[in-house]
Amino acid sequence: MGFSKPENILELTVENGVKKVKYSLVQTMILGFEAGAFIAIGYLLFIRVTAPLSPHLEGLSSLIGASVFPIGLILTLLAGGELLTGNMMAVPLAWMASKVSTRHILVNWFLVSVSNFVGAIFVAYFFGHLVGLTETAPYLGKTISIAEHKLEASFLQAFISGIGCNWLVSAAVWLSYGANDMFGKIAGIWFPTMTFVAIGFQHVVANMFVIPAAIFAGHFSWMAYLDNFVPVFLGNAVGGTIFIAIAYWYAYRKNESATTVSKMIKSMEKVG
Template sequence: MSSAYYKPDEILDITIENGVKKTKYSCKTSAILGFQAGAFIALGYLLYIRITAPLTGDIAGLGTFLGASVFPIGLILTLIAGGELLTGNMMAVPLAGFAKKIRIRSILQNWAIITFFNFIGAIFVAYMFGHLAGLTSEGAFLEKTVSIAQHKLEANFLEAFVSGIGCNWLVAAAVWLSYGAKDVIGKIAGIWFPTMTFVAIGFQHVVANMFVIPAAIFEGHFTWTQYITNFVPVFLGNATGGVVFIGLAYWLAYKKQSTQKIEKGKAALVMLKGSKG
């Protein structure tokens, strides 16, 4: 009887394959999937705000828990419905690089394209639904949006960088677990808990910030210069969390088993060709 999930060394191989595949998409495909992922994460954050804003005072803590519980819908949609999310690619694509399947240029090119289209998707939701539809521009919802954005912008470079590491250590782990599950329910569970954890803790996610800070800016609070000063350390922290604490860590832990499998596969193929000859 086969198990419902892959073992960690098998997940490594699956992740490497996905990392290679991500760099092979056409620009059009990357653009569409990048937009989708940015919008999905923004919609998850919008749901978080709509749930937590009315819950204040003694039940504010419960509100945070409830908000964190629903936020993962964005990553679930991205990984199951289809999307290219920068933070996940910060783990999977470099892993393909560690395995020498792709070059550094391909990694950087992928990150640049997905960053841009994640941003377009996120600010689309912030402007269309948050600003024009009024979902983050009035009453308690505006107050919550501004409060969240202000808290993120108040962090200094080091604080934002370290917070970014913690965030993508968990988000990349969620992606890793989703690759390890063989069924949809298993994938949802694998995505849900690490994502909920990072949100409840309050770590900074570069794509989530692409929604909440512009949403506050569209209502006349803060500036784009302030946004950029937050974007840089959070981006670098997320990259460190994904590349080092998940990608590199598991590559160093399991690369021997992965290499042995590849060599056995090559040997079996040679033998097969020899027998046919």
């Protein structure tokens, strides 16, 4: 199972960030829809496997749910999809490499946010509401409980939780870029994603599914959802941009520069 060194993953991530902003509008919207739907399906699977379990098995239930949720990110990264949280790391990294503009970042994040939302809402409404996969016992109770827990968080709590989430999700994307085969990519995606779900951090796209699913069932309001969306979006942006993109850019570009200078000095000594 081959893999790249972190400094090489940096270059691969920059290339992916550039590629993302070069997609046409239609490509971006289709791939964003797919990613939003894939993440929603992962959350739907989480609900379906954990809801029937006894409340006395809460810890085990969280672990089981967290172990199946990563299918959404695996499908997004391997089958194809544009996910907002991953783009919050890759596109700013391309900007730091002077490959894309600030406008590219803003347009990409906006289009992917909209298309992710449409994909997640599609699953919440058609599969969750119309088919009833989130609105029959015991699944409805689980859906409402999850949504309520997310909505009751204060702005600061949701913001910080969003940071933790995308620190791990962006790390998963980073590892997937660094693996050279499908098994390695799946393993790299699986464990960080499973960790953020088991901890309970908030993911802006996952929330696009579970909170609207509860709203379609007659609970909560769209204004309450908006109050959650803003801090989680901002927290996810900080987690991906600062804690992965900027951190690794500074760490590995700095080392690369130091290595280059060292090689130049050695070459000059040999010539002398």
